[in-house]
Amino acid sequence: xxNRALLWVAEKPRVQQLISEGKLTQPVVKxxxxxxxxxxxxxxxxxxxxxxxxxxxxxxxxxxxxxxxAQSAADDYLAAIKRIEETGVDTTVSIKLTQLGLTxxxxxxxxxxxxxxxxxxxxxxxxxxxxxxxDFVTDTVSVYRVLQPDFPELRLAIQAYLRRTPVDLQGxxxxxxxxxxxxxxxxxxxxxxxxxxSEIDAQxxxxxxxxxxxxTAPAIASHDGSLLEHAKRAAARxxxxxxxxxxxxxxxxxxxxxxxxxxxxxxxxxxxxxxSAWYPYLMRRLAERPANLRFFLRALTSR
Amino acid sequence: xxNRALLWVAEKPRVQQLISEGKLTQPVVKxxxxxxxxxxxxxxxxxxxxxxxxxxxxxxxxxxxxxxxAQSAADDYLAAIKRIEETGVDTTVSIKLTQLGLTxxxxxxxxxxxxxxxxxxxxxxxxxxxxxxxDFVTDTVSVYRVLQPDFPELRLAIQAYLRRTPVDLQGxxxxxxxxxxxxxxxxxxxxxxxxxxSEIDAQxxxxxxxxxxxxTAPAIASHDGSLLEHAKRAAARxxxxxxxxxxxxxxxxxxxxxxxxxxxxxxxxxxxxxxSAWYPYLMRRLAERPANLRFFLRALTSR
Numbered sequence: 086x087x088n089r090a091l092l093w094v095a096e097k098p099r100v101q102q103l104i105s106e107g108k109l110t111q112p113v114v115k116x117x118x119x120x121x122x123x124x125x126x127x128x129x130x131x132x133x134x135x136x137x138x139x140x141x142x143x144x145x146x147x148x149x150x151x152x153x154x155a156q157s158a159a160d161d162y163l164a165a166i167k168r169i170e171e172t173g174v175d176t177t178v179s180i181k182l183t184q185l186g187l188t189x190x191x192x193x194x195x196x197x198x199x200x201x202x203x204x205x206x207x208x209x210x211x212x213x214x215x216x217x218x219x220d221f222v223t224d225t226v227s228v229y230r231v232l233q234p235d236f237p238e239l240r241l242a243i244q245a246y247l248r249r250t251p252v253d254l255q256g257x258x259x260x261x262x263x264x265x266x267x268x269x270x271x272x273x274x275x276x277x278x279x280x281x282x283s284e285i286d287a288q289x290x291x292x293x294x295x296x297x298x299x300x301t302a303p304a305i306a307s308h309d310g311s312l313l314e315h316a317k318r319a320a321a322r323x324x325x326x327x328x329x330x331x332x333x334x335x336x337x338x339x340x341x342x343x344x345x346x347x348x349x350x351x352x353x354x355x356x357x358x359x360x361s362a363w364y365p366y367l368m369r370r371l372a373e374r375p376a377n378l379r380f381f382l383r384a385l386t387s388r
Numbered sequence: 389x390x391n392r393a394l395l396w397v398a399e400k401p402r403v404q405q406l407i408s409e410g411k412l413t414q415p416v417v418k419x420x421x422x423x424x425x426x427x428x429x430x431x432x433x434x435x436x437x438x439x440x441x442x443x444x445x446x447x448x449x450x451x452x453x454x455x456x457x458a459q460s461a462a463d464d465y466l467a468a469i470k471r472i473e474e475t476g477v478d479t480t481v482s483i484k485l486t487q488l489g490l491t492x493x494x495x496x497x498x499x500x501x502x503x504x505x506x507x508x509x510x511x512x513x514x515x516x517x518x519x520x521x522x523d524f525v526t527d528t529v530s531v532y533r534v535l536q537p538d539f540p541e542l543r544l545a546i547q548a549y550l551r552r553t554p555v556d557l558q559g560x561x562x563x564x565x566x567x568x569x570x571x572x573x574x575x576x577x578x579x580x581x582x583x584x585x586s587e588i589d590a591q592x593x594x595x596x597x598x599x600x601x602x603x604t605a606p607a608i609a610s611h612d613g614s615l616l617e618h619a620k621r622a623a624a625r626x627x628x629x630x631x632x633x634x635x636x637x638x639x640x641x642x643x644x645x646x647x648x649x650x651x652x653x654x655x656x657x658x659x660x661x662x663x664s665a666w667y668p669y670l671m672r673r674l675a676e677r678p679a680n681l682r683f684f685l686r687a688l689t690s691r
Contacts, residue, residue, distance in 0.1 A: 248554070248594040255558035275590055284587055287578055291551040 088372035089280075092272040095368035105364055112384045117337040117370050117377075118145070119359045123165055126359035129336065130174045133355045137347040140176030141213060141333065142169070145360035146184045152193070155186030159197040163204060170208035177240070178205055179213045179356065182225050195228055202236040213265060216242040219249075219277045226253055233260055240304060244269030245289040246278040254292070258299050265304040265333060266292055270369040290315045297323045297330070304354070306333035308342070308374075328352050335370070338377070391675035392583075395575040398671035408667055415687045420640040420673050420680075421448070422662045426468055429662035432639065433477045436658045440650040443479030444516060444636065445472070448663035449487045455496070458489030462500040466507060473511035480543070481508055482516040482659065485528050498531055505539040516568060519545040522552075522580045529556055536563055543607060547572030548592040549581040557595070561602050568607040568636060569595055573672040593618045600626045600633070607657070609636035611645070611677075631655050638673070641680070 094100055104110055119129035123144075130140030142165055149155050162180060169176055178201065185197040202212045214229055216222065222244075229241040241262060243250055246269035254264070268285055269278060279285045289312055296303035297319040305316040313332060320330055327350045334343050336357045347353045358366055371378045397403055407413055422432035426447075433443030445468055452458050465483060472479060481504065488500040505515045517532055519525065525547075532544040544565060546553055549572035557567070571588055572581060582588045592615055599606035600622040608619040616635060623633055630653045637646050639660045650656045661669055674681045 248591065251551070251554035252558045252598065255555045256561070258559070276593065279587070281584075281587070284582065284584070288551060290579065295555065 089272040091372040091378070092368060095365075095372070101364060110367075110381075110384075113371075113381045114363055114367060116380065117335070117358070117367055118363045119336055119357050121359065121361050123161075123168055123359060126165075126357050127168060127172055127174055129357050129359075130176045130355075131172070133343075133357070134175050136344045137353070138343055139352070139354040140174060141179045141354050141356040142176045143179040143215070143356060143358040144184070145358050145366055146362040147181045147217060147365060148183050148188075149186055150189055152186065152189065155184070155189060155193065155197065158184045159201065162201050166201070166204045166208055166210070169210060176357070177211050177213050177354070179215050181215045181217060182228060183217055183221060187221060187224055187228070191224060191228070195231055198228060199232055199235070202232055202239055206236060206238070211238040211240065212236070213240040214242060216244050216267070218271045219247055219273050222247065222249065222253065226257070229262075230257070230260075233262070237263075239263065240265055242267050242306070243292075244278075245292050246285045247273065248277060248279070250288075250292065251295070254295055254299070261299065261301045263301045263304075264296055265306050265331075266296060267306045268373070270373045272372075286312065293319050297325065302329055302331065304331040304333050306356075308334055308339045310342075313346075338370075338374075392575040394675040394681070395671060398668075398675070404667060413670075413684075413687075416684045417666055417670060419683065420638070420661070420670055421666045422639055422660050424662065424664055426464075426471055426662060429468075429660050430471060430475055430477055432660050432662075433479045433658075434475070436646075436660070437478050439647045440656070441646055442655070442657040443477060444482045444657050444659040445479045446482040446484075446518070446659060446661040447487070448661050448669055449665040450484045450520060450668060451486050451491075452489055453492055455489065455492065458487070458492060458496065458500065461487045462504065465504050469504070469507045469511055469513070472513060479660070480514050480516050480657070482518050482545075484518045484520060485531060486520055486524060490524060490527055490531070494527060494531070498534055501531060502535055502538070505535055505542055509539060509541070514541040514543065515539070516543040517545060519547050519570065519572075521574045522550055522576050525550065525552065525556065529560070532565075533560070533563075536565070540566075542566065543568055545570050545609070546595075547581075548595050549588045550576065551580060551582070553591075553595065554598070557598055557602070564602065564604045566604045566607075567599055568609050568634075569599060570609045571676070573676045575675075589615065596622050600628065605632055605634065607634035607636050609659070611637055611642045613645075616649075641673075641677075 119126040126142055133140055144161050146158055149158060162178060166178060180201060182194055185194045187194045205212045214225060216225055233239055242265040244267055268289060279288055293305060293316050307313060331352045331354055332346055333354045333356060336355055343353050343355060371381050422429040429445055436443055447464050449461055452461060465481060469481060483504060485497055488497045490497045508515045517528060519528055536542055545568040547570055571592060582591055596608060596619050610616060634655045634657055635649055636657045636659060639658055646656050646658060674684050
């Protein structure tokens with residue numbers, strides 16, 4: 086439960102202030118976040134493209150509670166899509182629904198999402214919907230279902246560690262959903278989510294099988310070698326070619342493995358976050374992998 | 389994993405012989421099994437009825453691999469249903485599909501099951517379908533789905549410890565299924581089932597919520613006080629009266645609690661097995677609860 090404790094501490098305002106303002110954190114932020122502005126992310130994606138890896142562009146920010154904030158995020162995404170067209174980089178766009186005001190005005194959030202999906206489609210790319218805390222899963226799935234008939238290329242992130250996930254997936258079986266399967270990185274109670282790493286991994290493997298049997302072009306978002314092997318076996322068993330599914334990883338994590346997989350002929354995409362609202366994203370990265378936390382502590386203590 | 393080891397050892401022929409023939413096991417068998425013949429079970433159910441508790445009659449036997457065996461089991465069940473009518477005891481009938489030849493001839497198994505469901509209905513009772521090893525889940529669910537439109541009172545056992553269970557349940561959401569939720573008592577690999585008691589309990593609680601929200605008249609088959617409390621809260625939350633759901637327990641386990649719950653106004657049923665093929669049933673009971681195993685060992689060593 087070390088990760089839950091860390092996520093809990095990370096929410097304290099004084100801790101936030103301390104970490105956000107400290108210049109010491111800069112090297113750590115730099116490792117996991119492409120930069121403050123869109124151009125930084127475009128540049129990072131261009132570099133990944135050179136290695137045969139696609140991008141997933143993500144403007145950091147979540148939990149927006151005022152209409153102006155949602156409008157501003159939508160505008161930023163529209164600008165990003167325009168820039169994708171201009172630069173010709175190979176990338177999708179990942180959006181967080183709470184950043185588009187999901188908790189404020191679900192109808193407006195759907196309108197923004199529809200507009201972004203349409204603009205992305207017009208420039209030859211697609212939108213992926215991130216998944217957030219368990220409180221937002223029902224609404225996020227329902228927004229996906231509303232938009233999916235018009236935008237079948239739309240992809241939805243689903244979290245392996247939530248107990249409800251098999252129910253959510255089976256509830257979408259009729260549309261053979263396009264899913265990004267992630268482990269799940271938020272602090273959730275025992276009643277909502279598996280807690281032990283071994284249980285989450287076993288559940289993740291079970292859901293990989295479900296996706297290859299019931300979904301469309303699964304995206305396996307994991308840095309875990311044995312889960313990736315499980316996915317390769319599931320692909321072979323269900324007759325999917327190496328390019329019919331995706332392996333997604335995060336910017337700054339196992340970059341060498343990402344490049345190796347791309348060289349081996351797999352379809353690989355790197356999730357590239359940018360923007361100034363990096364705090365909660367960074368805390369989730371530190372909490373989910375001991376190696377990331379060690380990197381952080383080393384950076385803090387080495388000066 | 390002590391229970392898996394025990395179930396594994398219990399399958400060894402020499403162990404089976406040793407335990408089956410030993411007179412020492414008789415008191416243990418007697419505790420968990422109503423008797424060798426139908427009349428023993430009817431008598432046990434009549435006693436339970438006197439305490440306001442319903443019965444679930446179960447003829448022991450499973451894994452039948454010859455047509456004569458399946459026919460013989462079906463005949464025995466028909467005789468039991470006739471006897472239920474004659475004696476007027478309050479009980480349902482629980483069948484195991486592998487006992488009716490599921491692995492041998494699925495069509496014949498469906499025919500037998502349909503016949504039993506019809507006969508049960510004719511005498512004012514219902515059939516419940518037990519769930520067995522994970523290999524048989526897909527077929528067992530499909531038999532239930534085939535029969536359910538004609539026999540909406542039919543009940544299906546579903547095992548909380550299987551990872552696939554939420555998928556199976558959501559796949560039946562359209563018919564608001566009548567489910568008996570059990571923990572699961574077979575030795576299953578990590579890939580198929582949760583192994584840790586705490587994980588199974590948490591999953592069981594999650595599934596209780598699903599059943600009260602999406603099923604019909606849920607039957608909670610558990611001896612665990614905190615899971616029963618969870619079910620009572622789910623009933624209150626979803627507006628079900630104490631008689632709109634069932635609590636099911638096994639013959640010989642927590643009989644006092646069963647009676648107390650019945651006095652408190654809950655709908656309680658006791659699963660009453662009878663017959664000579666008690667070996668695998670008894671081994672599952674010993675493996676699933678340390679208290680049962682201690683009782684067994686005490687009986688063995690006290691003479």
